[in-house]
Amino acid sequence: MNTQPSNKIIRVGVLGFGGLGQAAAKVLAGKREMILVAAADQKGYAYSTEGLNTEQCIKTYQSQSSVGYLEPVGTLSNNSIQDLIATSQPVDGYFLALPNLPNDFIPSVAQEFIKSGWQGVLVDAIKRTSAVEQLLAMKEELQAAGITYMSGCGATPGLLTAAAALAAQSYAEIHKVEITFGVGIANWEAYRATVREDIGHMPGYTVETAKAMTDAEVEALLDKTNGVLTLENMEHADDVMLEFAGICARDRVTVGGVVDTRNPKKPLSTNVKVTGRTFEGKISTHTFTLGDETSMAANVCGPAFGYLKAGRQLHQRGIYGIFTAAEIMPQFVN
Ligand code: NAD
Numbered sequence: 282m283n284t285q286p287s288n289k290i291i292r293v294g295v296l297g298f299g300g301l302g303q304a305a306a307k308v309l310a311g312k313r314e315m316i317l318v319a320a321a322d323q324k325g326y327a328y329s330t331e332g333l334n335t336e337q338c339i340k341t342y343q344s345q346s347s348v349g350y351l352e353p354v355g356t357l358s359n360n361s362i363q364d365l366i367a368t369s370q371p372v373d374g375y376f377l378a379l380p381n382l383p384n385d386f387i388p389s390v391a392q393e394f395i396k397s398g399w400q401g402v403l404v405d406a407i408k409r410t411s412a413v414e415q416l417l418a419m420k421e422e423l424q425a426a427g428i429t430y431m432s433g434c435g436a437t438p439g440l441l442t443a444a445a446a447l448a449a450q451s452y453a454e455i456h457k458v459e460i461t462f463g464v465g466i467a468n469w470e471a472y473r474a475t476v477r478e479d480i481g482h483m484p485g486y487t488v489e490t491a492k493a494m495t496d497a498e499v500e501a502l503l504d505k506t507n508g509v510l511t512l513e514n515m516e517h518a519d520d521v522m523l524e525f526a527g528i529c530a531r532d533r534v535t536v537g538g539v540v541d542t543r544n545p546k547k548p549l550s551t552n553v554k555v556t557g558r559t560f561e562g563k564i565s566t567h568t569f570t571l572g573d574e575t576s577m578a579a580n581v582c583g584p585a586f587g588y589l590k591a592g593r594q595l596h597q598r599g600i601y602g603i604f605t606a607a608e609i610m611p612q613f614v615n
Contacts (some may be wrong), residue, residue: 291593292330292371293586294319295418296362296390297378298342300472301406307378308586310335314450314615315586319372321361325349328356328370341345351560351608362390374589376582380474381407382396388415391423391430400427402592404579406435409488410531413438413605417525420603430603433518434588435449436580437462437536439606441553441569442519443584446528448567452557456564459556460519461606462538463549466576467521469503469542470496476503479540482515509541518605526607534587550581578601587611 294313302320309317316332324347327333333354341351349357358364373465375394381387387407394403407413409532416432423430433439445458454592459583469476476499481491503510517536539548552570559565573582590612595604 290371291315291590292318292319292488293589294375294417295374295378296321296365297380297474298338299323299347299378299474300466301341301475301578302378303339304576305378305582306333306335306338308579308582312614313432313539314590319365319370319375320348321365322347322349323361324359325355325357326361326365327351327354328365328368329354330370360487363397366393366399369399369408372399372401374404374591374593376585377381377403377405377407378585380478381409381412382414382474382477383487384409384488385415385487387412388419391419391428393421394428395422395426397428400596402431402589402596403523404431404434404585404589404592406585407581408435408438408517409431410516410518411522412544413521417521423566424602428600429592431588431600431609432603432605433522433593434585434606434611436551436571436584437538437553438518438522438579439588440571440580440584441551442522442528443554443606443611444569445519445523445528445534445553447571448527448553448555449502449557451559451561451565451567453554455533455555456525457517457556458529458534459554460517460534460538460552461549462536462551463573464538464540464545465547466540466542467545468541469508471498473499475577476510476540476542479510479512482512482561483510508541509539510540510549512540512543513537519607522605522607525605528607545576580581584599584611587615590614
């Protein structure tokens with residue numbers, strides 16, 4: 282049993298410092314219960330026990346393309362995640378704001394943590410069913426390593442999956458969970474991995490072909506669609522998460538959405554509709570709709586840290602292994 286006081290400030294690392302990683306750093310800057318001590322991108326990492334300066338991290342990343350250039354706390358490295366872990370600096374939990382390209386990249390990062398002997402909380406906002414399945418299969422290894430892994434903790438999967446799990450409580454049987462998301466971003470370069478992974482869901486594309494596309498090829502595709510990606514019947518882990526939590530069979534869950542890469546205004550209101558039968562035999566639908574003013578970044582990073590806090594509480598109680606957003610209630614981070 283961990284004897285550390287539960288009100289201790291949680292030291293957080295953010296792996297991946299692109300669109301979501303930078304937004305995560307900004308979210309943390311406004312928190313008292315968590316502090317950003319580590320950040321890593323493809324070319325380097327930065328660590329500071331007292332806390333990294335968010336503005337300086339973002340400025341350095343945007344001007345020099347790596348937080349590794351941040352003086353005096355940055356280090357350049359082509360193996361930034363392994364090297365950061367190897368420093369053995371104290372970090373209580375990491376948010377993996379990394380591209381999952383290829384589809385086993387985040388599971389391979391989890392393996393690095395297992396091998397390293399580090400103990401703490403890992404949180405991802407991973408999207409594909411097959412990726413979450415790879416992680417779920419690592420449950421015993423995570424348990425043995427003393428890691429509490431919170432998977433699928435962004436917006437979808439994440440906030441909306443958790444909302445579906447809550448809405449399901451009114452019903453005796455769940456017939457349908459329909460998630461429809463609207464994302465508006467000013468330019469696709471701010472969220473390259475998100476856009477590439479979404480292209481991987483389009484007919485005729487795969488994770489591999491989307492990963493292999495050059496920036497010019499992505500731009501050419503977006504030019505053809507006026508910057509808009511329309512996605513249907515996506516392979517999204519909300520299905521396996523709701524099945525794993527015992528709520529409904531995965532084939533009752535559908536996910537689709539519209540992403541406008543040239544306009545920060547959402548093309549439609551993100552929502553989840555949960556249809557079921559009550560114990561009295563009535564068929565009804567609960568709908569949970571996100572406010573249009575809330576950005577993708579707000580709806581991913583808020584829940585990710587809420588689940589990190591929840592994961593920290595589990596970890597302190599000696600509960601290790603893997604949990605998804607459909608099983609655990611996120612804790613609000615002050
Ligand atoms: P991005 O392309 O903007 O940034 C990726 C970052 O990862 C960059 O800083 C890059 O340098 C870093 N990186 C890449 N390879 C690395 C490596 N080997 N080691 C260390 N750092 C590395 O990405 P983004 O658009 O912010 O998306 C991040 C992830 O968030 C994606 O996987 C996306 O699918 C996911 N996402 C989830 C949700 C959700 O609701 N669940 C929503 C949006 C995005």
